[in-house]
Amino acid sequence: MEGIAQAQAPATMEPAGGMQGFVADWSSDQRAFKNVSWGKAMMWIFLLSDTFIFGCFLLSYMTVRMSTTVPWPNPSEVFALEIAGQHLPLILIAIMTFVLITSSGTMAMAVNCGYRRDRARTAALLLVTALFGAAFVGMQAFEWTKLIHEGVRPWGNPWGAEQFGSAFFMITGFHGTHVTIGVIFLLIVARKVWRGDYDTGRPGFFTSRKGRYEIVEITGLYWHFVDLVWVFIFALFYLW
Amino acid sequence: MSTASGPLDGIPAAEVPDVELYHPKSWLTKYVFSQDAKIIGIQYSLTATSIGLVALVLSWLMRLQLGFPGTFDFITPAEYYQFITMHGMIMVVYLLTALFLGGFGNYLIPLMIGARDMVFPYANMLSYWIYLLAVLVLVASFFAPGGPTGAGWTLYPPQAILSGTPGGQDWGIILMLASLMLFIIGFTMGGLNYVVTVLQARARGMTLMRMPLTVWGIFTATVMALLAFPALFVSAVMMLLDRLLGTSFFMPALVEMGQRLNHEGGSPLLFQHLFWFFGHPEVYIVALPAFGIVSDLISTHARRNIFGYRMMVWAIVIIGALSFVVWAHHMYVSGMNPYFGFFFATTTLIIAVPTAIKVYNWLLTLWRGNIHLTVPMLFALAFIVTFVNGGLTGLFLGNVVVDVPLSDTMFVVAHFHMVMGVAPIFVIFGAIYHWYPKITGRMLNEAMGRLHFWVSFLGAYLIFFPMHYIGLLGVPRRYYEIGETAFVPASAATLNAFISVMALIVGAAQIVFLFNLAWSLRRGRPAGPNPWNATTLEWQTPETPPPHGNWGKELPVVYRWPYDYSVPGAAQDFIPQNHPPARAAE
Numbered sequence: 001m002e003g004i005a006q007a008q009a010p011a012t013m014e015p016a017g018g019m020q021g022f023v024a025d026w027s028s029d030q031r032a033f034k035n036v037s038w039g040k041a042m043m044w045i046f047l048l049s050d051t052f053i054f055g056c057f058l059l060s061y062m063t064v065r066m067s068t069t070v071p072w073p074n075p076s077e078v079f080a081l082e083i084a085g086q087h088l089p090l091i092l093i094a095i096m097t098f099v100l101i102t103s104s105g106t107m108a109m110a111v112n113c114g115y116r117r118d119r120a121r122t123a124a125l126l127l128v129t130a131l132f133g134a135a136f137v138g139m140q141a142f143e144w145t146k147l148i149h150e151g152v153r154p155w156g157n158p159w160g161a162e163q164f165g166s167a168f169f170m171i172t173g174f175h176g177t178h179v180t181i182g183v184i185f186l187l188i189v190a191r192k193v194w195r196g197d198y199d200t201g202r203p204g205f206f207t208s209r210k211g212r213y214e215i216v217e218i219t220g221l222y223w224h225f226v227d228l229v230w231v232f233i234f235a236l237f238y239l240w
Numbered sequence: 241m242s243t244a245s246g247p248l249d250g251i252p253a254a255e256v257p258d259v260e261l262y263h264p265k266s267w268l269t270k271y272v273f274s275q276d277a278k279i280i281g282i283q284y285s286l287t288a289t290s291i292g293l294v295a296l297v298l299s300w301l302m303r304l305q306l307g308f309p310g311t312f313d314f315i316t317p318a319e320y321y322q323f324i325t326m327h328g329m330i331m332v333v334y335l336l337t338a339l340f341l342g343g344f345g346n347y348l349i350p351l352m353i354g355a356r357d358m359v360f361p362y363a364n365m366l367s368y369w370i371y372l373l374a375v376l377v378l379v380a381s382f383f384a385p386g387g388p389t390g391a392g393w394t395l396y397p398p399q400a401i402l403s404g405t406p407g408g409q410d411w412g413i414i415l416m417l418a419s420l421m422l423f424i425i426g427f428t429m430g431g432l433n434y435v436v437t438v439l440q441a442r443a444r445g446m447t448l449m450r451m452p453l454t455v456w457g458i459f460t461a462t463v464m465a466l467l468a469f470p471a472l473f474v475s476a477v478m479m480l481l482d483r484l485l486g487t488s489f490f491m492p493a494l495v496e497m498g499q500r501l502n503h504e505g506g507s508p509l510l511f512q513h514l515f516w517f518f519g520h521p522e523v524y525i526v527a528l529p530a531f532g533i534v535s536d537l538i539s540t541h542a543r544r545n546i547f548g549y550r551m552m553v554w555a556i557v558i559i560g561a562l563s564f565v566v567w568a569h570h571m572y573v574s575g576m577n578p579y580f581g582f583f584f585a586t587t588t589l590i591i592a593v594p595t596a597i598k599v600y601n602w603l604l605t606l607w608r609g610n611i612h613l614t615v616p617m618l619f620a621l622a623f624i625v626t627f628v629n630g631g632l633t634g635l636f637l638g639n640v641v642v643d644v645p646l647s648d649t650m651f652v653v654a655h656f657h658m659v660m661g662v663a664p665i666f667v668i669f670g671a672i673y674h675w676y677p678k679i680t681g682r683m684l685n686e687a688m689g690r691l692h693f694w695v696s697f698l699g700a701y702l703i704f705f706p707m708h709y710i711g712l713l714g715v716p717r718r719y720y721e722i723g724e725t726a727f728v729p730a731s732a733a734t735l736n737a738f739i740s741v742m743a744l745i746v747g748a749a750q751i752v753f754l755f756n757l758a759w760s761l762r763r764g765r766p767a768g769p770n771p772w773n774a775t776t777l778e779w780q781t782p783e784t785p786p787p788h789g790n791w792g793k794e795l796p797v798v799y800r801w802p803y804d805y806s807v808p809g810a811a812q813d814f815i816p817q818n819h820p821p822a823r824a825a826e
Contacts, residue, residue, distance in 0.1 A: 026448060027447055027448065027449065028447060029254075029442055029443070029444055029445050029446050029447045029450075029798070030253070030254045030440075030441075030442050030443070030444060030446070031439070031440045031441075031442070032439040032440065032448065033439065033440065036440065037252075037258045037440075038257075038258040038259055038359040038360070038436055038440050038441065039258065039259075039360075041436045041439060041440050042359070042360065042432045042433075042436045045432055045435055045436065045466065046428070046432055048466070048467070049428060049431075049432075049466040049467065049469075049470060050470075052466075052467050052470035052471070053470040053473060053474060055470075056470055056471050056473075056474035056475075056514060056517075057474055060474060060475075060478060060489065060510055060514065063507055063510045064488075064489055064505070064506060064507055064510065067505060067506065067507035067509075067510070068488075068504075068505030068506075069504075069505055070504070070505055154481060154485045154486070154487045155485060155486040155487055155488070155502065161505055162487070162488055162504060162505065163487075163488060163489070163505060163506070165487075166481065166485075166487035166488065166489060170477070170478070170481060170487075174477075206362065207262075207362040208262065209259060209260050209262065209362070210260065
């Protein structure tokens, strides 16, 4: 695979930009997305499909919130914490959001280092991203515990519509699962980067295929997506 | 080592796969846990056919009850509902979707676009095994306490999870929902493969507008499935929560057997919207691959280029897009704002335009063609007729005022069996007769094929034509037995018995087909590489059946579209896609 990219690169053609370039790419042979590898294309299309899953979850939540006849609990109050005698609405959620968005920043830095073949820094940044992700999941677990102690259940809660608990546990649970899977992938990729698998061409355990540094970017795509979804959950569930 | 610094500097060539081809070393990795799309396609097809046979037997049992009510003691009302539910779900999801996309998609896409394999063979392998697991979970529900769910294939809540419905408070509905979720996960792994393979792994010269319509149909259907299945996945999750944790997503406050249930404030309509947001595209997920395959069958066996290739491609894409905005035409009687009914009726009828374009183009392809009435061609022609018939009754049901009285009658059953049951099944048969020689290297027996065709074709009409009439009389569907009513004449019962006998005969005729499949494997006439003189790439492989990697040393290069049949001045009446212009006159 090495060096072929250069050898086969068209020497003369300057890719056309804008609409013309789009049409040229799509009417060409071999690849519709010219510089996009198979793995990256797959991740993008998967994320599109996943968007529909989260879209359906959020639309369903909004529908039951409107269809229920009982008043909806006030999220600002439910998700408030008493810290040092201060009543702070949504404080934990704000911290969680901040942590997750920060992790997107470290992820982007990891991708950058990965393409510079900076093994140590890539691995370190991936690890930091995973830690932020784990912290997010940890805070979510804390939030769940607190709510469960206060009597919130998927089938009911002390303050109003029972769909509040159902939608809350389902949507944050599904998103939390995504974050957890992301953390696991980040750790696996960090280990492989650290060990130099992508330099030595060591085959993967399951697939027996060589990996490439590009996997850092692909994992990053997934990670940014999970972040973006959180922004919508934050806006539609906590702020509404 | 690689010195490239960017993701990919320049554009990689088709000869350089992004993912290495895996070379299996043992029998187990070659044929069982295979990563070769062709083997996976065959595994998908065999599993789908097996579970399809279960659904066929269920339809026999249903017909026995409907045709001869009160005769068969072993069919209780609860079992009848279970048969209906499982028959519908198996046929739509586990047979048709799996066979068209998992079976034909896996086998044909890499071969037709000139790739060595799918782009992610490992995920592709997982896709099959998860599908198999989904099927096993589904089958397990037959043996679970309380039996499979009897909620009807649409699984409408609240009845789906109430104790009055078979399997509602037992294992049935749980296993069904779990199985659907597994199916969707497995399908997503495969579906991503099909889409990325078509977009990013085509051979040199294979532009999108040179792809056979089969690939276009499967590709568009897969994209749709990746966007439609999420709605089913989400509704399955929520119903599972309603059933297991007692949440109330779909459950309003209700009283069951004099007892007030612990549900409140949910929306049953929400489920219907989610279900049909999946369910209507699902119709076209099944139909579009059929459209594509039938175009290729007709063109090949009529020795004519397909009429209006670009129109055909765009019609496929437009049908795919439109099918996402028509779902509520399944819900005219569910209690919607009448203006919504108007909107959805309009979009539904607009779909008739690209569909009609396709039908006209098939007919114009046949026009003055050199028609070979081979078995695949017979099935292709039967598809056109059946699809038009089913489509015409679709125009009835797409209009709100006509649909309301016809809703939930046997007319609906007849309509969708014609249009998305019988018609795509005919294409599947045609496709198997067409591609079996490539898969096995031997032809299927022609005489048995013709017998199978005529019994199936005429039989399907004898089953479903009278069913329209019964529906117009007002016989409701999903009724275990209608007994004596004022509005249904006694003759309907006679007709029902007739339909049942026909259904048994048509079902039995499929044994001929299965026997043919097994018999021809060893005793069929050797087919050679290209028995139909077809132009598409899968017939140009160096070996038949194609080995692992498909193409030997060199990937094919494509010089022309896939429909160069009967080109004036050419030496043969077909020019394969990989023949350079200079060789065309040879």
